[in-house]
Amino acid sequence: MSILEMKNVGVTLGNTAVLDDISMRVAEGEFISILGPSGAGKSTIFRLLTGALQHDRGAITCNGRPLAQNQQGFAFMPQRDALMPWRRILDNLTLGLEVQGMTRKDARDRVMLFLHDFGLIGFEQHYPAQLSGGMRQRAALLRTVVQARPVQLLDEPFGALDALTRTRMQKWFEERWRDARWTTVLVTHDVREAVALSDRIYVLSCRPACVIAEVAVPTARPRMDRAITAEAHALEAHLLDILLNQTGDQI
Amino acid sequence: MQRPLPRRPGEGLTRGFPAVLSLVSAFAIWELYVRVSGISPLVLPAPSRVLDQMVLNRAILWHNTVPTVKATLAGFSLSLTVAFVFSVVLDFTPRVRRALLPIFVVSQTLPLVAIAPLVVLWFGFDLTPKILLVTLVTFFPMLVALLDGYAATDPEIEDLLRAMGASRRTVFRRARLPSAMPYFFAGLRISITYAVVAAIFAEYVGARAGLGIVILNAKNSFRPDLVLAAVVISSALTLVLFAITALLQRIFLRWRDLGDGR
Numbered sequence: 001m002s003i004l005e006m007k008n009v010g011v012t013l014g015n016t017a018v019l020d021d022i023s024m025r026v027a028e029g030e031f032i033s034i035l036g037p038s039g040a041g042k043s044t045i046f047r048l049l050t051g052a053l054q055h056d057r058g059a060i061t062c063n064g065r066p067l068a069q070n071q072q073g074f075a076f077m078p079q080r081d082a083l084m085p086w087r088r089i090l091d092n093l094t095l096g097l098e099v100q101g102m103t104r105k106d107a108r109d110r111v112m113l114f115l116h117d118f119g120l121i122g123f124e125q126h127y128p129a130q131l132s133g134g135m136r137q138r139a140a141l142l143r144t145v146v147q148a149r150p151v152q153l154l155d156e157p158f159g160a161l162d163a164l165t166r167t168r169m170q171k172w173f174e175e176r177w178r179d180a181r182w183t184t185v186l187v188t189h190d191v192r193e194a195v196a197l198s199d200r201i202y203v204l205s206c207r208p209a210c211v212i213a214e215v216a217v218p219t220a221r222p223r224m225d226r227a228i229t230a231e232a233h234a235l236e237a238h239l240l241d242i243l244l245n246q247t248g249d250q251i
Numbered sequence: 252m253q254r255p256l257p258r259r260p261g262e263g264l265t266r267g268f269p270a271v272l273s274l275v276s277a278f279a280i281w282e283l284y285v286r287v288s289g290i291s292p293l294v295l296p297a298p299s300r301v302l303d304q305m306v307l308n309r310a311i312l313w314h315n316t317v318p319t320v321k322a323t324l325a326g327f328s329l330s331l332t333v334a335f336v337f338s339v340v341l342d343f344t345p346r347v348r349r350a351l352l353p354i355f356v357v358s359q360t361l362p363l364v365a366i367a368p369l370v371v372l373w374f375g376f377d378l379t380p381k382i383l384l385v386t387l388v389t390f391f392p393m394l395v396a397l398l399d400g401y402a403a404t405d406p407e408i409e410d411l412l413r414a415m416g417a418s419r420r421t422v423f424r425r426a427r428l429p430s431a432m433p434y435f436f437a438g439l440r441i442s443i444t445y446a447v448v449a450a451i452f453a454e455y456v457g458a459r460a461g462l463g464i465v466i467l468n469a470k471n472s473f474r475p476d477l478v479l480a481a482v483v484i485s486s487a488l489t490l491v492l493f494a495i496t497a498l499l500q501r502i503f504l505r506w507r508d509l510g511d512g513r
């Protein structure tokens with residue numbers, strides 16, 4: 001059964017039709033990517049899932065029940081990092097766990113285990129303003145994954161990282177994902193990233209968005225360790241072609 | 252495990268210097284003018300004379316400063332408590348907010364000159380009317396500062412908390428309240444100066460003791476030097492309270508002084 005399902009979902013904000021007809025499903029343990037041009041409505045989909053917005057048309061279900069009844073919540077990483085400037089990094093990282101009811105001490109112990117992998121050792125006591133953009137992004141990603149929720153929603157988690165750090169984080173993330181099998185929905189602009197990490201990829205049209213392609217990635221994992229296979233390469237070319245020629249982009 | 256933040260040494264001194272210089276020169280010019288022009292001390296006393304009078308009358312002045320400090324602090328504490336409680340209630344219940352906010356605005360339109368004698372008439376010459384007047388003057392700016400502060404919360408942070416499953420209360424405590432702190436301290440610095448003035452004015456209208464009474468008596472006996480002595484004390488008092496709020500702000504808003512660390 002799908003852990004998350006959207007059926008013919010549409011949203012109009014003010015006078016702007018943002019989402020036209022979005023249908024997608026996410027199975028337990030699956031890694032899904034949403035690819036689409038800028039302004040298509042990718043972040044809007046996440047705002048629907050996290051309850052910040054209500055959809056006008058269609059249905060969203062979690063484990064077969066309406067979204068509103070979903071008690072588990074999602075681990076959500078917003079596009080901008082949304083770190084609290086008044087909290088030290090360590091306290092930002094424990095935020096999700098504290099909201100879940102964990103004591104501050106336990107939450108800190110848990111977070112400490114991840115600091116090394118995220119390259120944040122020595123910065124626990126800094127404030128967000130004292131970190132580089134890439135470090136902030138890593139902190140936001142860590143704040144998300146440490147919550148260990150059944151579904152993770154990541155809005156361009158590696159977007160603000162330099163190429164080297166990004167590849168390292170993607171590799172690290174794939175390893176972690178292979179261990180934990182978090183159900184993950186990833187929003188990205190980066191075709192290579194989508195092909196490298198996902199089981200399936202949805203491609204959105206320009207606003208008002210509908211799903212114009214659904215592509216499965218059959219390549220065996222792990223993928224980040226080796227050179228890109230011919231299969232993956234062909235898939236990248238295919239997706240790029242869709243994005244460039246079929247999204248209805250006027251530019 | 253908190254690390255001290257880097258601070259340039261002697262920064263405070265260098266920054267304070269121009270202020271001290273301009274203040275000292277203003278007094279010097281005043282002193283010089285009084286001596287050269289030979290103007291009567293009953294019209295304009297020199298700073299040196301005011302200082303002399305302060306030393307001469309130090310017992311009386313001290314005796315009258317204490318009630319003013321008490322009225323200011325008690326009134327301001329009450330005002331802060333009430334403003335905070337109301338700000339929380341209004342933030343959680345938009346309806347109550349629409350009902351009450353106009354009343355608070357109207358409370359700010361009442362001229363103090365008219366209200367103060369009435370409050371003294373109703374509540375007598377003790378501490379109560381002073382506390383009420385200080386509260387009346389400072390409550391609204393504090394309330395508005397807090398409400399504006401809550402409204403300035405980054406919506407992305409609120410969305411994030413809600414996505415984590417946070418309740419409205421948790422969102423308030425974790426996001427809205429801390430976001431309001433810079434606004435709160437800005438309001439605090441302004442209100443504390445109003446508070447002293449309000450306390451002195453309340454005394455002026457009717458009290459047994461206080462700086463307001465010193466000013467009233469000195470004025471009635473044509474002693475501008477004593478009026479100014481009381482003014483100096485009230486200014487010093489305001490400055491001290493202002494400095495305390497600035498210090499508190501430094502402690503509680505350390506994270507805001509880090510902008511250039513990026």
Ligand SMILES: Nc1ncnc2c1ncn2[C@@H]1O[C@H](COP(=O)(O)OP(=O)(O)OP(=O)(O)O)[C@@H](O)[C@H]1O
Nearest residue numbers: 013014016018037038039040041042043044045207
């Ligand atoms: N409150 C709103 N009122 C009207 N239009 C809105 C509102 N919020 C968002 N939009 C519009 O919805 C569209 C989709 O926004 P969204 O942030 O979901 O795009 P996106 O696909 O995440 O883009 P990007 O890749 O650049 O992050 C945008 O064109 C934006 O102008």
Ligand SMILES: [Mg+2]
Nearest residue numbers: 042043079155
């Ligand atoms: Mg977006």
